[in-house]
Amino acid sequence: MVRITALFFAAYRDVFGADELEIELPEGATVAALIDIVSRRAASAVPPGSMAVAVNQDYAARDTVLRDGDEVAFIPPVAGG
Amino acid sequence: MVRITALFFAAYRDVFGADELEIELPEGATVAALIDIVSRRAASAVPPGSMAVAVNQDYAARDTVLRDGDEVAFIPPVAGG
């Protein structure tokens, strides 16, 4: 098993009902698998194309394999500036 | 006769040896005629295409007719900014 920390920002805090979760995943689990898991918590559907995920503070592809201790951030559309 | 004030700025002060001159011209004289007159004072040749003339603080065409009391500025290439 790998244990990761999931972070939820801005609108996603409300959608997923948390700002931080510790989640256990099977070895070899990808970002896509984690999205499936957290999506079950979602209070409302999130258009998958609008969600970015960062692993250890870098935007990551959906097939990125997660490792023990990873910090995985769920990032809604950004609006800085 | 019309009497005008000619102003010379920057490099033209040296070229024409003055910063301000009172000049008398025949009625109907144009900017072009005034350029001919002051050019006789020039210590070095001024490429005519590089000289701008402003009459009463507006860039003026060479065929502008000068009137009594006009302020005529001889303006070398500008380099503000």
Add this chain to the structure above:
Amino acid sequence: MYCEVTRAPLDVQDIMSRVRSDSDGAVVVFAGVVRNHHGGRAVKSLAYEAYEEMAVQKLDAICREVSSQHEIGDVAVAHRVGPLAVGEASVVIAVAAPHRDAAYKASREVIERLKHEVPIWKRERYADGEEEWVEGATPRIPEDD
């Protein structure tokens, strides 16, 4: 190069002074300021939230890349988070360069990339009492292998 995400009011003069050098003839500063309206609604105030560590890292990466693509001397970016009043600056970008063309282009590129890539969010509070996360841009994520 200087990038920060801060809760403190932004000081334009200070941020400009971080990039100035005697060999640069042009400084371009962009300031994003909280407007009193958005999408036809009266805005009373707003709050910015950031994934701070990643935001600073992303800003650093943007500044490095823009510096390598344009002939500039230096670049600094400061983005504010927390509550802001109308009229306050949310972001200040300063670019110094030997020539103005590079300074303008680099400045523009930093703000465009910031708005598309940096994990910062904006929540507007309207005059009618409602609040809303402002619709943003989805960062481009790497393609699957």
Add this chain to the structure above:
Amino acid sequence: MYCEVTRAPLDVQDIMSRVRSDSDGAVVVFAGVVRNHHGGRAVKSLAYEAYEEMAVQKLDAICREVSSQHEIGDVAVAHRVGPLAVGEASVVIAVAAPHRDAAYKASREVIERLKHEVPIWKRERYADGEEEWVEGATPRIPEDD
């Protein structure tokens, strides 16, 4: 709208504050700064000279025209004359606009037009003791009828 030609040091914060308003979300500031080199020569200092009344009038006209061509809130320009040291600002242009695209474009247009149309001249003093009027741009004059 605010245009001035002055012997006093330019204050960026002050010039920015002249254009800011609660309906403008973007402010772009351009500062031209005295560089320590030009055309391969070390510059020690320089002096700007202006045909002051006409310069202010021309700046006013440029600001009015740029304002009518771009969706901007306000624009201010200050140009310094007299002796300047390396590192000092010779010109500061501030543009405030509801959106950044117009602010950048208007800012760029003001500085380009200023450099081609406004009767101001620059005399550089080099490290080797020589002085020279910097080669400039000939203003476009009206065609003969």
